Amino acid sequence: MKKFIEFMDRPDIRKKTRWILIAILIGLVLIDPFMEKHPVFAVEKLPAFYAIYGFLSCALIVAVSKIIGKLWLQKREDYYD
Amino acid sequence: MTSFIPPSGIFIAGALLLPFFKGKLRNFLIILLPALAFISLHLLPSGNSGLVEFLEYILVFNRVDRLSMVFGNVFIIMAFAGAIYSLHEKDISQIIAAFIYVGSALGAVFAGDYITLYIFWEAMAFSSVYLIAVRKTDKARGASFRYILVHLFGGMLLLAGIILHIGSTGSIEFEFLGLNGLASYLILLGFAINAAIPPLSAWLSDAYPEATVIGTVFLSAFTTKTAVYTLARAFPGTDILVWAGIIMALYGIVFAILENDMRRILSYSIINQVGFMVVGIGIGTPMALNGAVSHAFAHILYKGLLLMSAGAVLYTTGRSKCTELGGLYKSMPITLGLCLIGAASISAFPLTSGFVTKSMIADAAAHEGLTTIWMLLTMASAGVFLHAGIKFPYFVFFAKDSGLRPKEPPLNMLIGMGVPAFLCIFIGVFPQSIYQMLPFAVDYVPYTSYHVITQLQLLMFSGLAFFVLLKYLQRTDTITLDTDWFYRRGGQIVVNMVGTPLVHLSNSLSKTCFETIPAFLIRFGENPTAAIKIGVDTMGVWADKKMGRTPSLKKLVREKKIYPRSQIKPLSIGAGVAFILFFFIMMFLIVLNVI
Numbered sequence: 001m002k003k004f005i006e007f008m009d010r011p012d013i014r015k016k017t018r019w020i021l022i023a024i025l026i027g028l029v030l031i032d033p034f035m036e037k038h039p040v041f042a043v044e045k046l047p048a049f050y051a052i053y054g055f056l057s058c059a060l061i062v063a064v065s066k067i068i069g070k071l072w073l074q075k076r077e078d079y080y081d
Numbered sequence: 082m083t084s085f086i087p088p089s090g091i092f093i094a095g096a097l098l099l100p101f102f103k104g105k106l107r108n109f110l111i112i113l114l115p116a117l118a119f120i121s122l123h124l125l126p127s128g129n130s131g132l133v134e135f136l137e138y139i140l141v142f143n144r145v146d147r148l149s150m151v152f153g154n155v156f157i158i159m160a161f162a163g164a165i166y167s168l169h170e171k172d173i174s175q176i177i178a179a180f181i182y183v184g185s186a187l188g189a190v191f192a193g194d195y196i197t198l199y200i201f202w203e204a205m206a207f208s209s210v211y212l213i214a215v216r217k218t219d220k221a222r223g224a225s226f227r228y229i230l231v232h233l234f235g236g237m238l239l240l241a242g243i244i245l246h247i248g249s250t251g252s253i254e255f256e257f258l259g260l261n262g263l264a265s266y267l268i269l270l271g272f273a274i275n276a277a278i279p280p281l282s283a284w285l286s287d288a289y290p291e292a293t294v295i296g297t298v299f300l301s302a303f304t305t306k307t308a309v310y311t312l313a314r315a316f317p318g319t320d321i322l323v324w325a326g327i328i329m330a331l332y333g334i335v336f337a338i339l340e341n342d343m344r345r346i347l348s349y350s351i352i353n354q355v356g357f358m359v360v361g362i363g364i365g366t367p368m369a370l371n372g373a374v375s376h377a378f379a380h381i382l383y384k385g386l387l388l389m390s391a392g393a394v395l396y397t398t399g400r401s402k403c404t405e406l407g408g409l410y411k412s413m414p415i416t417l418g419l420c421l422i423g424a425a426s427i428s429a430f431p432l433t434s435g436f437v438t439k440s441m442i443a444d445a446a447a448h449e450g451l452t453t454i455w456m457l458l459t460m461a462s463a464g465v466f467l468h469a470g471i472k473f474p475y476f477v478f479f480a481k482d483s484g485l486r487p488k489e490p491p492l493n494m495l496i497g498m499g500v501p502a503f504l505c506i507f508i509g510v511f512p513q514s515i516y517q518m519l520p521f522a523v524d525y526v527p528y529t530s531y532h533v534i535t536q537l538q539l540l541m542f543s544g545l546a547f548f549v550l551l552k553y554l555q556r557t558d559t560i561t562l563d564t565d566w567f568y569r570r571g572g573q574i575v576v577n578m579v580g581t582p583l584v585h586l587s588n589s590l591s592k593t594c595f596e597t598i599p600a601f602l603i604r605f606g607e608n609p610t611a612a613i614k615i616g617v618d619t620m621g622v623w624a625d626k627k628m629g630r631t632p633s634l635k636k637l638v639r640e641k642k643i644y645p646r647s648q649i650k651p652l653s654i655g656a657g658v659a660f661i662l663f664f665f666i667m668m669f670l671i672v673l674n675v676i
Contacts, residue, residue: 001414009411025545028538038531040447041455050459054539057460058467058546061331065338066553074339074559080569 025051087131087143088118088157089191089201092184096177108168111176115161118187122153129193138253141193147520148374152190152310154518155378156183158504159302159385166389166497167295175215179299182208186303190310194253195243198311202239202275205304206232212296213288221291227568228288231274235281239271258315269316276308276359277352278325279332283565285352286336290344290401294392297344301351301388302381309358309377318365326363327457329356334464338554339561341402343391343477347384350427350469353461354380360458361442364449367521372441375515379434379508382501383426387469389498390420394477396494397487403556408482415489417478419498426505428470428540429462434505436536437512437527444525463543470540471547476556604645611647615640 007013032048039045046052086094095114102110131142160183167176185208188201206229214225245264247253258265270281277285289300316322333353337346354376361373393416394409395401410417422433429435439462446455489495508515516523547554605612618637625632640647 005411005414021541025541028534028541031534032538035530035534038529041452043456044535048538050535050538051542053459054463054542055546057463058543059550061334061460061464061467062338062546062550062553065335068335069339069559069561073336073562074557075562077558077560079560079562 085121085124087125087187087191088122088153089142089184089188091118091121092160092180092187096180096184099173099177099180107173111164111168112161114180115157115164118160119154119157122150122157125191131191135196138194138196140197140253142188142197143191144193144255145191147518148310148313149190151374151378151518151520152306153187155381156187156190156303156306159381159501160299162382162385162389162497162500163295163298163302164497165500166298166392166494168493168497169491170295172215175212175293175295178208178211178215179295182212182299182303186307189307193255195247195255196253198255199236199240199243202271202307203236205307206236209300209304212300213292215296216291216293218291224288224291227565228284230568231281231284235271235274238267238274242267242269242271255314257317260316260319260321269312269319272308272311272315273325275304276312276355277305278329278359279352280564282329282332282352283563286345286348286563287565289348289351290342294396298385298388298392301347301384305351305355306377306381309355309362309373312359313362313370313373317362317370319363322359322363323451323454324363326356326359326361327454327461329353329359330461331356331457331464334461334468336561336563337468338472339559341404341556341559343394343401343403343406343473344388346403346468346473347387347391350387350465350473351384353465353469354384354427356461357439357442357458360454361445364442364445364451364454366445366449368441368448368525369445371516371519371521371523371525372438372445375438375519376435376442378515378518379426379438379505382504382508383423383434386419386423386498386501386505387427387473389494389501390416390423391473391477393490393494393498394487396490398485400485402558403476403480404558406477406483406485407480408478409485409487410478411482412486413478413489415495416498417474419495419502420474420478422502422505424470424474426509428466429536430540431528431533431536432506432509434508434515436509438508438515440527440532440536441525459539463539466540466543467547471544472554475547480556607645608647610649611640611644614647614649615644 008017029048029051032051037044043049043053091114095110095117099107099110125143125145127145129141129144133140133142160180163179164176167179170176182205185201185204189198189205192198192201210225210229210232213221213228215221242264245267246258249262249264258268260266260269274281274284285305289297292300312322330353333349333351333356337349337353340346340349358373358376358380361369361376363369391401394406394413397413398406398409400406426433426435429439443455443458443462446458512527516525615637618640622632622634622637
């Protein structure tokens with residue numbers, strides 16, 4: 001276990017892991033036109049719809065959270081004390 | 082009554098026996114009780130049993146059908162895992178409270194009538210609040226107090242609804258209700274508080290993170306999921322629940338992203354996940370209900386697992402804020418591995434339990450042609466990975482190294498985490514194991530290449546978004562305002578508005594009664610005759626002024642100045658005696674006359 005962690009911690013392995021993840025991302029988009037789709041809604045027919053929608057959803061959620069957090073909801077930890 | 086004890090009875094009676102045992106025997110009993118309850122559960126005859134006459138009603142303690150059995154099974158499995166996880170705990174009172182809590186939740190799930198349901202509902206509130214209060218920090222005490230107040234309020238709403246319902250229908254049977262009239266609205270509100278539907282949800286994120294390490298693990302599983310069960314029983318197909326669920330799912334994500342405390346992140350994530358179930362109940366088709374129920378089953382296991390791993394971190398480091406954690410993967414790799422299984426399950430990665438259950442709800446929405454709902458559910462699915470799948474493990478186990486090098490938690494904690502971790506994978510690989518338990522026949526194939534690839538696209542690109550936007554997600558030393566503001570701060574404001582005038586009144590009253598009046602009496606007592614004279618003269622001056630005459634102020638000023646001495650010549654004792662004698666003679670005459 002310890003050896004495995006040390007192995008994963010090596011800078012070159014970290015870099016490789018990152019490249020593998022990026023390759024998976026690209027692969028998931030490239031495979032899109034070749035798979036058999038069973039869309040229920042029209043939007044699902046868009047190329048790589050789920051990838052784009054997932055990314056944009058998260059960006060939107062983060063943006064909305066940050067804005068209402070900064071302007072309104074986030075307070076110092078002793079707020080209720 | 083049936084000839085054996087139902088599962089709820091085993092937990093409650095067993096919990097009360099625990100204090101009489103010590104050491105290994107007690108540990109054996111702690112593990113034996115869930116096992117016995119599991120056997121008892123599967124010996125229960127289907128249909129209604131455990132009938133008890135009460136007034137003119139018949140209470141049904143065991144209503145056994147497919148819906149109640151799913152919840153009964155997962156409750157006992159989770160209690161078993163939680164029991165193993167708690168074995169190191171020396172404070173037996175926590176385990177007693179947890180078992181009474183589990184027993185009450187089972188009692189509520191198998192209750193066939195409103196009266197039994199209500200009794201177990203309240204028993205759950207009282208046994209669970211102990212798990213928060215027993216942490217004995219100031220924050221925990223405050224949170225437990227707010228927790229019980231909210232649940233008592235919810236219980237009152239439920240009771241009012243039940244009384245109205247029984248009054249109008251004459252029946253105590255707990256069956257499909259639907260929204261029709263005041264009674265049903267009150268009952269729905271009572272359920273909604275326990276299901277943590279915003280704005281009635283703040284008790285959850287307020288109290289769960291303040292409970293003890295094992296307390297939070299138990300709390301996460303039972304209260305909200307009992308409410309999911311009751312909603313699925315009484316309100317399937319209620320349209321308002323669809324939108325309530327969507328709001329829960331998105332609200333949970335936004336707050337989890339803003340939070341810093343790891344157990345509070347996971348608490349908001351409970352609200353988010355229960356949101357998916359509530360949407361399923363609101364849609365109300367067999368497929369949607371199957372999705373909601375199976376998701377409850379899967380959720381109890383992976384959320385228990387996630388909170389167990391967070392509990393393990395809290396146990397070994399004593400810290401729970403993301404800002405104070407990080408880099409723990411180096412010394413707690415086993416905990417990390419188990420945590421990642423939970424994180425993958427909640428995110429619904431293929432081959433985990435979330436994948437085979439959650440997708441049923443979204444697909445049910447698609448089948449009904451609910452485009453907006455489906456879009457929002459898919460957005461929420463992406464957001465789940467963002468906050469619970471990545472944020473929690475990343476900031477606790479990776480991110481900036483906090484320098485902490487805690488050891489792995491005790492073996493029993495790791496085994497306790499292993500049970501749900503195994504089931505998360507098992508259900509993901511063999512979905513039939515859960516599909517065959519569901520209330521309706523399942524005609525659903527989760528593993529199509531289209532479903533697997535689109536789900537991976539959704540999740541991997543959500544993950545990409547996390548790392549691209551990482552600088553906006555940095556942890557901050559803040560808390561997040563929630564609707565508990567209304568009773569934490571709003572309460573203070575109300576108290577101030579009502580209290581300030583009252584305090585003022587009370588102050589002036591006590592000043593008058595205890596200072597001004599006694600001071601006057603003392604001063605008066607120094608020389609009553611002179612004081613009366615001053616009083617009379619003051620009135621004389623006042624009367625002179627009114628009548629337009631020139632008042633003789635000089636005399637009054639002088640009298641006041643020399644007080645308590647006076648210019649009045651005191652009567653001699655002889656005169657006093659003469660006065661008394663005169664008084665007696667007069668009385669004597671009066672008495673004689675009367676006779």
